[in-house]
Amino acid sequence: MSVIMIGIQFFDGWIGTKVSRLKTVGPNITAIANAIVLAVFLMA
Numbered sequence: 290m291s292v293i294m295i296g297i298q299f300f301d302g303w304i305g306t307k308v309s310r311l312k313t314v315g316p317n318i319t320a321i322a323n324a325i326v327l328a329v330f331l332m333a
Contacts, residue, residue: 291327295320 298320305312 291323295323
C-alpha cells in the first residue's frame with residue numbers, strides 16, 4: 290500500500306510540472322520522505 294501511495298505522490302508531482310514548478314515541491318517532498326520511512330521500516 291505504501292509503495293502505491295509513494296507512486297501516486299510522485300505522479301502528482303509530475304503532473305504539477307505542467308501547472309507550475311512550485312506545485313511539484315509538496316508531493317515530491319512527501320513522496321521522498323515516505324520512501325525513506327518505508328526503507329527504514331523495512332530494514333528494522
